[in-house]
Amino acid sequence: MLHIKCPYCGMRSQNEFSYGGDASVKRPELNKEISDQEWDSFVYNRKSLRGKHLELWQHLSGCRQWIKVERDTATHEIFNTHKADEEIS
Amino acid sequence: MTQAFRLENGGLINRDKKLSFKFNGKTYYGYEGDTLASALIANGVHLVGRSFKYHRPRGFFGAGVDEPYAIVQLYRNNETEPNIKATEQELFEGLEAKSVNCWPSVNFDIGAINNFLKIFLPAGFYYKTFMWPKSFWYRVYEPFIRKAAGLGVASTKHDKERYEHKYEYCDLLIAGSGPSGLASAYAAAKNGARIILAEDKPRFGGSLLTSDVNIGNQSGEDWANSIIAELKEMPNVVVKNRSQVFGYYDHNMLVMSEKVSDHLPKTKKYHPKQRLWYIRAKEVLISSGSIERPLVFGNNDTPGVMLSSAAKEYLKVYGVLVGKNPLVFTNNDSGYETAIEFKKNGINPIILDSRVNPQSEIINEAINLGIKIKFSYVVVAAQGYKKVNSADIAKISDNKKQLGTVENIKCDCICVSGFWTPTIHLASQSGNKTKFKEEIDAFVPGTSKQNETTLGAANGIFTLEETLKDSFTAGQDLSKKITNNDNKISFPNVVEKKSSQHDKFWCVPLPEGKNYKRFLDFQNDVSVSDIEIALKEGYRSIEHVKRYTTLGMATDQGKTSNLNGLQLVSEIENKVVPAVGHTTFRPPYTPISIGAIVGREVGKHSKPTRKSPMHSWHEKNNAIFVDAGVWLRPRYYKQGNETLFEASKREAKNVRTNVGVCDVTTLGKIDIKGPDAAELLNRVYTNAWLKLPVGKARYGVMLREDGIVMDDGTTTRISENHYHMTTTTAQAANVLSHLEYYLQLVWPELNVNVVSTTEQWAGAAIAGPKSRKLLEKLFPNNDVSNEGLPFMGYLESDLFGVKARIFRISFSGELAYEVNVESDNGNFMWEKIIKLGQEFQVQPYGTEALSTLRIEMGHVAGSELDGRTIPYDTSLDGLVSKKKDFIGKRSLNREAFISEDRQKIVGVVPLDKKTSIPEGSHLVKDAKAPLPNKKLGHISASCWSVEHDNPFSLAILKDGKNMIGEKLFVMSPLKNKVIPVEIVSSHYVDPKGERVRS
């Protein structure tokens, strides 16, 4: 079981969180004309990376904040966690 | 029965407490502190089971977790449990056990015929033999294998024992209480670190209990006892025996199984049988020791052949002789220690040492004691069927290839030592890439992967002094990092005998003309020839060889067999062992009971039960409940001998003619506040929300980004910046997360807060033509006329002193209202409605009538919003705004979603107006068409229309728009039904929606 540091609550067990997928996906702006390809890639296409991955988790049984987690998908190592609005270099 | 193999004195058992127990129906006696194995051996019982594949007689091979054979069916307190190792099961008064894997009995076993058909059962025999002909598998092979094989029978009874889970955090978790565990724990504890020290056996001390060493002028055992005594007194230390750390998971999470009550005849009141500990440790010290390796020779699975360390443990811990005429066969000095213990107890062992002329302190001691030693000698084969009665031995050439003349000598047991294999399972599970250590012919942990440090024998260090030094230092250094304390501990004086180098030899060649079975894996009956066949057939990867031959599989996990298997492969392949590599170690290290894994999450504890504030009223009024997620909802209120069908019809009918009241507390409720609340709703729902006035409700549909309908419900504008959203019962949690996702991640600029208020409000739906009359009684001070409270209107009021919210919304298609009060007042509200509704013939109605009402109205619910439908499919496309953008809108342009013959919701009526249509049935054009008959749609929900008094169903049908009036067939192969039907509008009642506005 992973141990995830919620930026608001501290170290918490994985079973308090729910997984939210790739955090680098950006929703196209509302009312903007975009191509089918752009929309499809937003809705459907995800990379299944091996290695370092920036992903979303929600601290569901805690503060309910969506957070960003830098995790290695192969080793499960967590390098860093961020608040949703934090700039990640 | 006398305990003929029990020594007069010695051992750590309590001779003052004699215990009786039964094995295969026969009564024996042992002592408190015995294991089932030690007590059986004390009674001269060595035949305990039959082997897995060939059903050969099986005895004892080890003395603990390493035991591959002695697996029994245990009976305790009227319960039975399979797969219990006799070497781990502590004896208690009244214990009963039986052999497994033998039929009809351990002494006469039909399956043993396999032994003589061995040509039939070589490596991969399951794959080769039983794959053809295919039809034989179920009828012939499988039943035969099921009957003949297996390691016991699982109980089919409900397990009444209690199992607990415990979550714990510590600075250092130390797995194993041998010398390295004790030393590191002691040093770390002195530095104030929070420690858990776990020992799988009942007694602490590990190898110190059986080895002839001296630490700080005390015997090893006394030193261990004094350290444990001191640790137990320290507040920062938890010391646990009977506790196996069996799994090392991510982020230094380890799981430990504590057998709290398995050693007792009965679990004490308020105690669990077992407890599973989830331990998050900052540092992990693996002091799991090592397991002696077998030597491989002919018939080396005969009962009476066992590990020399086990023989020593039976002697020193239990005061039991595994034989009175022992032969010790060794390739290193460990065998000598066992022989010396025999000799000290008046038994004359013979040592066969494969080495040419080894020299060491221990060997000298054996010589001085007058023990007979034969160097360059090996056991060629054990003789005896159910128990060893002699051994064929021979001299072996220096290159270990040629055997001299084979001679037979009498013996009643053969104690083997093929050197030691570090127990690296936990380190390997942690992700540690293990490395091969040439000097000991075994793998040891490499660089730490997580925060694990492996010490002592588990790390391939076999001298006590070095082990203690490393362990004190590790305990001190790791704890210092955490606590910043630095207490120096003086290193005790250690006296131990020096050993000489072990022999790399491990497998005795077959003598000319003999074809003895030489076993590598004792639990799975894998012999040298099986591995040879697998390699001959082209299997190369050790992982494939493992699966093909079953080497190192099952509960044993290769504890005794792993390295010998690798050695054999490397020899045949002419590779070094590290090039062959080893198979992956996976948790659990030892079998864990299902009960322990499940813990307290059984029955009603498996999930919470949510009840509405009116639950007790429903109970008192004969409600029959149904699970709605974790909620319990009244399905119907039973009157007299009514069936579900009759009751739901009566309740629904009463709503259509008079007035009914339904508990709708379970609907999800979300409070939405903030200046941008309307904007959020406008983006989330498909319809327009910016112009909804205060005091008005609106029905809305929300989509996922892929265009599929996610949920529906009404949202009411309570005040300028305050909305009350309702969701379906099932989607309440998902919708909240969905809103939070968009507010936090996608549109953080929106100034809105959302919070679940599902449990804050009790809700009652009041529906039916007389509902307004009832409302007038409930709220005499309000104008609830069609003008005062129009359809989709909202009022805040007072229900006889209780704050109430009134929404004029309808799910039933009738004139209807929903009243919410704070949860604590739910029962008060409900009783008022029932009381004041008497004169209008009010009746409560359950979910079944609720479904009937919504189905015949054509109102969609979960069975239509099933994660596959878009607004058009469910006739909700009128609610899709053309002007504004919203979540999922862009997806609605997808080609499949705009196709002309897109599926759409329709109504379905059987032509005979009598036959009920099973939900889930398929709609087809031609009932007699050849299979596969093309499916046009499916029945999503069925009811008995109370309005028309005939069956009515909703269906999602291809080109549904143009199918009204068509005659089709409903087919349900499951129920073996074919029903001719007519397709009608999904709005079967009040298609113009006049009643809700009346």
Ligand SMILES: [Zn+2]
């Ligand atoms: Zn949090």
